Amino acid sequence: MKILNHIAELFLMLVILTACDKPKKDLFLQIPKIDAHVHIYTRDNTFPEFAKTKNFRLLSIVTRADDTKKIRDRFDMAVYQKKKYPKTVAVITTFSMENFESPDWQQKVLDQLKADFDAGAIAVKIWKDIGMVFRDSIGNFIMIDDPRFDPILDFIELQDKTLLAHLGEPRNCWLPLDSMTVLSDRGYFKENPQYHMYLHPEYPSYDAQIAARDRMLAKHPNLRVVGAHLGSLEWNVDELAKRLDKYPNFAVDMAARICHFQVQNSDKVRDFIIKYQDRLLYGTDFGISDKANIDARKQWLEEEWRNDWKYFSTDSVMTAPAVPDSFTGLKLDEKVLRKIYFENAVKWYPGAFR
Numbered sequence: 001m002k003i004l005n006h007i008a009e010l011f012l013m014l015v016i017l018t019a020c021d022k023p024k025k026d027l028f029l030q031i032p033k034i035d036a037h038v039h040i041y042t043r044d045n046t047f048p049e050f051a052k053t054k055n056f057r058l059l060s061i062v063t064r065a066d067d068t069k070k071i072r073d074r075f076d077m078a079v080y081q082k083k084k085y086p087k088t089v090a091v092i093t094t095f096s097m098e099n100f101e102s103p104d105w106q107q108k109v110l111d112q113l114k115a116d117f118d119a120g121a122i123a124v125k126i127w128k129d130i131g132m133v134f135r136d137s138i139g140n141f142i143m144i145d146d147p148r149f150d151p152i153l154d155f156i157e158l159q160d161k162t163l164l165a166h167l168g169e170p171r172n173c174w175l176p177l178d179s180m181t182v183l184s185d186r187g188y189f190k191e192n193p194q195y196h197m198y199l200h201p202e203y204p205s206y207d208a209q210i211a212a213r214d215r216m217l218a219k220h221p222n223l224r225v226v227g228a229h230l231g232s233l234e235w236n237v238d239e240l241a242k243r244l245d246k247y248p249n250f251a252v253d254m255a256a257r258i259c260h261f262q263v264q265n266s267d268k269v270r271d272f273i274i275k276y277q278d279r280l281l282y283g284t285d286f287g288i289s290d291k292a293n294i295d296a297r298k299q300w301l302e303e304e305w306r307n308d309w310k311y312f313s314t315d316s317v318m319t320a321p322a323v324p325d326s327f328t329g330l331k332l333d334e335k336v337l338r339k340i341y342f343e344n345a346v347k348w349y350p351g352a353f354r
């Protein structure tokens, strides 16, 4: 009998030891996640399939191109993916600015948006070329608070869709190269002086871009607006907090701007994210087209997803190519992680993934 007891004890110990040995659950794979800012301009199924293996869903955004045909091609590709992967891919459309000043421009846009919503689009993206590129016939820049946009914004609201607004650029764009905070901006604007607004004072200022956007938010208090790229207030969480306080209809995605959190004080950023945990959406700005190297893009996306997760979920000391100094992870708790990675996107983009 004693021997039997011994055997039972040994067996129990073995069970306990094996249990301790088990790796801790990988929360990254376990919780459902949405990358709320990607551009999938291909019918190739690599990325929806890949997203599924990481428990990710993808909000695929059609960004405006030079011509209407290109926009329609991109939209068709996104809808193709959505039809094939309704639980994994959702689609955000856009509209053309071609012939903005012609009297039937608004009606054409409204008709197209109606058709796109019928095809399953859940939101409308507007881009920085409003405010930075298009001018009216007398040479004034067309800003987003221009009354000619109002019927379109009203329609989006009436249809219970969301506006995704990429307006302006990072504030660095208006600063000299050596004053820019993140190295990626320094590199980009050095290579692309035509977009470096510091060199082009004849264009609207950074403050003018933000002010026009803020006036649009105030004018449409019941329109759900997600500001892409931290609403172009990436440089200072206090400035972003002011807008989130003032405009309850405003949330932001973090696509391609997480490095701007990483150059700010980590305690301050952590407090900000906890305070505004219902208003922040995770996103990468990943893009893929038929011309791209699929394996390289897949590796990039996997690294991005993993590094961002490490930053938000641990307190590791980290480095990143865009960030001049090392920085500390934010170690957000699971409740906050679930919101920024999933629940907020579902809330701010109703109708996605059905």
Ligand SMILES: [Zn+2]
Pocket (backbone or CB within 6 Å): 037, 039, 061, 255, 285
């Ligand atoms: Zn983007």
